[in-house]
Amino acid sequence: MSATGLQPSKLGTKEHWDNVYDEELQNFGEFGDEGEIWFGEDSVDKLVNWALQNVPPKNDLSILEVGSGNGTLLFALAEAGYTADTLLGIDYSEGAIALASSIAKSRNREGIQFHCCDFLNEEPPLLTNTRTVDGAAWDLILDKGTFDAIALMQKDNHGKAPIDGYPLRVARLLKPGAHFLITSCNFTEAELQDKFMTPATGLRYHSRIPYQTYTFGGRSGSICSSVAFVKPAAT
Structure with missing residues (x-):
């Protein structure tokens, strides 16, 4: 799906996501329902x-998920062998952090850190053993739908869209040689490349994750796109 002509919507408001996660937190407390898994x-x-395959587990890794929601992706990484103290999830909704933290406790994954943080305006906290390189702290940054939500936010008083500053912020936080993996249902692979591969970010295309394609009205496409970028290593 092309992102051309996206208009602001409630999906781009903090109030909406606070309401969503407050309800999911209540459902988890009453029924043990961990909430929706975005993109399945x-x-x-x-x-x-x-x-x-590309950033295998090791003790000195630092992995950040922006907009971690109920923590599903980070829990899956932990199950795959990534140690809890290498994983950090941030979300600007306190309800999301409360939900993810509650699920972590129920799964005995309390070592995974979840912090309330507005990524566009605040610095993510560092992990205990994080080794920074020129101020950059992260070996892998993940985004599963957060960029989509930011794209639906209202412009500020100066007419600037919040989404415009996101790619440069990601690039600044990545260590040299580190990766950014984004999944989107609002932006095509080509559009993601246009937004993240700019002279300002310096990011380069690394790889894509293939999904099943569908054909409708003579046009083919996937329901979402996952694209990885890499920050070139220092020379």
């Missing part, structure tokens, strides 16, 4: 497999 379990499996 198959997508999570594909993202984990990509990580295993």
Whole structure:
């Protein structure tokens, strides 16, 4: 699906996501329902497999998920062998953090850190053993739908869209040689490349994750796109 002409919507408001996660937190407390898995379990499996192949587990890794929601992706990484102290999830909704933390406790995954953080305006906290390189802290940054939500936010008083500053912020936080893996249902692979591969970010295309394609009205496409970028290593 092309993102051309996207208009602001409630999906781009903090109030909406606070309401969603407050309800999911209540459902988890009453019924043990962990909440929705964005893009489905198959997508999570594909993202984990990509990580295993390209950023395999080791003790000094630092992995950040922006907009971690109920923590599904980070729990899957932990199940695949990534140690809890290498994983951090941030979300600007306190309800999301409360939900993910509650699920972590129920799964005995309390070592995974979840923090309330507005990625566009605040610095993510560092993991205990994080080794920074020129101020950059992360070996892998993950985004599963957060960029989509930011694209639906209202412009600020100066007419600037919040989404515009996101790619440069990601690039700044990546260590040299580190990766950014994004999954989107609003942006095509080509559009993601246009937004993240700019002279300002310096990011380069690394790889893509294939999904099943569908044909409708003579046009073919996937329901979502997962694209990985890499920050060139220092020379």
